[in-house]
Amino acid sequence: MIRTLRGTVRTLRPIVGLGNPGKRYQDTRHNIGFKVLDCLADSYNISCNKRKFNALYGRGRIAEKDILVLKPQTYMNLSGLSVMGFKNFFRLSPDDIIVVYDDMDLPFGRLRIRPAGGAGGHKGIISVVDTLGRDDFSRVRMGIGRPENTDPAGYVLSPFNKSERDCLMDFIRLGKEAIETVIDSGIEDAMNRFNGLNGNLDMV
Numbered sequence: 001m002i003r004t005l006r007g008t009v010r011t012l013r014p015i016v017g018l019g020n021p022g023k024r025y026q027d028t029r030h031n032i033g034f035k036v037l038d039c040l041a042d043s044y045n046i047s048c049n050k051r052k053f054n055a056l057y058g059r060g061r062i063a064e065k066d067i068l069v070l071k072p073q074t075y076m077n078l079s080g081l082s083v084m085g086f087k088n089f090f091r092l093s094p095d096d097i098i099v100v101y102d103d104m105d106l107p108f109g110r111l112r113i114r115p116a117g118g119a120g121g122h123k124g125i126i127s128v129v130d131t132l133g134r135d136d137f138s139r140v141r142m143g144i145g146r147p148e149n150t151d152p153a154g155y156v157l158s159p160f161n162k163s164e165r166d167c168l169m170d171f172i173r174l175g176k177e178a179i180e181t182v183i184d185s186g187i188e189d190a191m192n193r194f195n196g197l198n199g200n201l202d203m204v
Contacts, residue, residue: 011065011066011093011096012066012067012068012090012092012096013062013065013066013067013068013096013097013098013183014067014068014069014070014083014086014087014090014092014096014097014098015037015040015067015068015069015070015097015098015099015100015179015183016033016037016070016071016072016079016083016097016098016099016100016128017033017034017035017036017037017038017069017070017071017099017100017101018030018033018034018072018076018079018099018100018101018102018124018125019031019032019033019034019035019071019072019076020075020076020157021071021073021075025157027159027160028156028157028158028159029102029144029155029156029157029158029159029160030076030102030156030157031102032101032102032142032144032171032172032175033099033100033101033102033124033142034071035172036100036140036142036172036175036176036179037069037070037071037100039172039173039175039176040062040069040176040179040180041058041060041069043176044060044061044062044067045060046058046059046060046067046069048069048070048071051073052085052086052089053081053082053085053086053089054072054073054074054081054082054085055070055071055072055073055074055082055085055086056070056071056073057069057070057071057086062180062183062184063180063183063184065183065184067183068086068090070082070083070086076123076124076127077123077124077126077127078127079124079127079128080124080127080128080129080130080131080132081127081131083097083099083128083131083132084131084132087132094132094134094136094137095115095136095137095138096137097137097138098137098138098139098140098179098182098183099125099128099137099138099139099140100139100140100142100175100179101122101124101125101139101140101141101142102122102141102142102143102144102156103120103122103141103142103143103144104143104144104145104146104147104152104155104156105120105141105143105146106141106142106143106144106145107143107145108143108144108145108164108171109143109167109171110143111140111141111142111143111171111174111175111178111194111195112140112141112143112194112195113138113139113140113141113178113182113187113190113191113194113195114138114139114141114191115136115138115187115191116135116136116137116138117135117139118135119135125139138182138187140175140178140179140182142171142175144156174194177194178190178193178194181193181194
């Protein structure tokens, strides 16, 4: 929450992109959360280059709302430590938090928005849930597909294939638009608008 000079209170909406830091991981499937967050920040001229609580972050405005964009630099499995640091420092409510991340349970090109729920085996979300002690934060799940006859751990740390790269930017922009809709008109409207889309990016 932010208290202004006139005493009114405004909500600070934190948007967390999950990923791993460093060039080695920047183009891997596990880092699509970072890529969506970068796309969002670039669209609103938000510089995500300040450092606090083992994270890169920036402040800005989207749809007349105060926004905090946050990229934990702890590596995926400890993402919750950064989120908790910002939650305590800014006195944030977990249900104001939006987390965008990769999801193997959805085919590539499909996203799903949820106001709460389990981690689905995602180590970054497990860390956020465990650290906050709550699971009632909004999620934008970006489908990366589940591999056949491939180790899932190796799959998420591998780069997108050529056919995926051909439409990856469209998918990233779709994630950006989903977050904008959550911020502007609420999660119910965003769910109604985006959760019905299938994996065919021609629909975007």
